[in-house]
Amino acid sequence: MRNSRRGEVDPFIVMDVMEAARQAEAAGRHIIHMEVGQPGTGAPREAVEKLTREMAAGPMGYTVALGLPELRARIARHYGEWYGVDLDPARVVVTSGASGAFLLSFTQLFDTGARVGLGAPCYPSYRQILKALDMVPVDMPTRLANRMQPVPEDIERHALDGLVLASPSNPAGTMLDRDGLRALVQACDARGAALISDEIYHGIGGRGVSALEVTDETHVIGSFSKYFSMTGWRVGWLIVPPEHVRGIERIAQNMFICTSHASQRLALHAMDATDELEANAAVYAANRALMLEQLPKAGFTRFAPPDGAFYVYADVSAFTDDSRAFAAEILDEAGVAVTPGLDFDPADGHRWIRFSYARSTADIEEGLLRLARFMAARGHAEAGAA
Numbered sequence: 001m002r003n004s005r006r007g008e009v010d011p012f013i014v015m016d017v018m019e020a021a022r023q024a025e026a027a028g029r030h031i032i033h034m035e036v037g038q039p040g041t042g043a044p045r046e047a048v049e050k051l052t053r054e055m056a057a058g059p060m061g062y063t064v065a066l067g068l069p070e071l072r073a074r075i076a077r078h079y080g081e082w083y084g085v086d087l088d089p090a091r092v093v094v095t096s097g098a099s100g101a102f103l104l105s106f107t108q109l110f111d112t113g114a115r116v117g118l119g120a121p122c123y124p125s126y127r128q129i130l131k132a133l134d135m136v137p138v139d140m141p142t143r144l145a146n147r148m149q150p151v152p153e154d155i156e157r158h159a160l161d162g163l164v165l166a167s168p169s170n171p172a173g174t175m176l177d178r179d180g181l182r183a184l185v186q187a188c189d190a191r192g193a194a195l196i197s198d199e200i201y202h203g204i205g206g207r208g209v210s211a212l213e214v215t216d217e218t219h220v221i222g223s224f225s226k227y228f229s230m231t232g233w234r235v236g237w238l239i240v241p242p243e244h245v246r247g248i249e250r251i252a253q254n255m256f257i258c259t260s261h262a263s264q265r266l267a268l269h270a271m272d273a274t275d276e277l278e279a280n281a282a283v284y285a286a287n288r289a290l291m292l293e294q295l296p297k298a299g300f301t302r303f304a305p306p307d308g309a310f311y312v313y314a315d316v317s318a319f320t321d322d323s324r325a326f327a328a329e330i331l332d333e334a335g336v337a338v339t340p341g342l343d344f345d346p347a348d349g350h351r352w353i354r355f356s357y358a359r360s361t362a363d364i365e366e367g368l369l370r371l372a373r374f375m376a377a378r379g380h381a382e383a384g385a386a
Contacts, residue, residue: 067094
């Protein structure tokens with residue numbers, strides 16, 4: 001049977017790590033999960049209770065393709081509350097997770113063969129979605145000196161048609177400040193390149209700076225998966241210039257019909273669960289502090305200190321030139337699941353590891369202790385670390 005080359009994309013290695021960790025747990029081992037970027041908490045309790053009552057009251061059918069009007073309005077209000085941006089709700093599109101937003105954005109902005117820049121290391125699905133759409137992902141190596149973020153010179157140097165920014169980034173967790181973001185916006189404008197700003201981790205480690213504070217000529221992507229703790233509900237959003245709304249709507253109608261009605265209602269309620277959400281964020285802040293203190297003691301000293309998200313991306317080239325094998329060794333011997341950098345950077349990721357601190361503080365403390373013991377056995381950790 002015929003087979004399209006669009007499916008010839010790389011696997012998501014972290015999913016393989018998760019499966020190996022699951023098998024270890026099935027065999028009776030206790031595994032500390034520092035591999036996956038998923039909050040250890042569920043959707044806000046009050047929001048779930050409200051949705052439960054609504055679902056009992058009657059069925060939930062299709063919504064319009066752009067999303068529930070009240071949710072779009074609430075997201076627009078969110079930008080006023082967090083960033084001081086007066087946003088027209090008509091520019092907000094509710095999507096099937098941030099992944100759905102990337103599909104819509106890439107399809108609206110770029111034709112076949114378009115060159116879209118990615119600051120490597122980066123979230124791997126950017127690269128694979130672009131490949132599947134017959135576009136050209138352009139990995140632009142970043143440096144610790146630039147906090148693992150792209151620089152304005154990259155735009156012209158790589159002859160880009162577009163740029164995907166992530167602030168906070170995955171896997172490094174670093175943020176762009178307003179001046180850094182403005183400089184990249186100006187470089188894109190000069191080149192005529194489209195700018196897509198991935199802001200899905202805003203709220204974890206602070207609110208960050210939205211691209212909408214600097215320009216309206218951008219696509220901004222948000223998500224309910226991270227700060228709002230709704231990974232499995234698959235709801236995100238996309239903010240576009242007014243002239244792009246109808247095109248996005250037509251694509252969304254045909255690709256998705258609509259985002260899950262129940263998930264949209266839950267998202268609406270979650271946006272007002274501030275106390276619970278801020279309590280979750282405080283846990284991540286405490287975990288971040290532990291990571292910054294204890295990882296260097298365990299021997300992991302080369303990384304850009306993260307501002308947000310819940311990751312540390314560490315250079316492990318002093319210990320290995322095969323991060324995938326090193327991650328497997330850590331899982332097997334220490335009982336800690338971590339993600340090899342090859343997911344995020346095919347060229348240089350063999351010497352990097354991503355640690356996630358999205359779980360409970362008790363889990364992070366135990367994971368750091370195990371990592372320190374593992375490294376000490378190899379003569380790399382400080383005496384008494386963790």
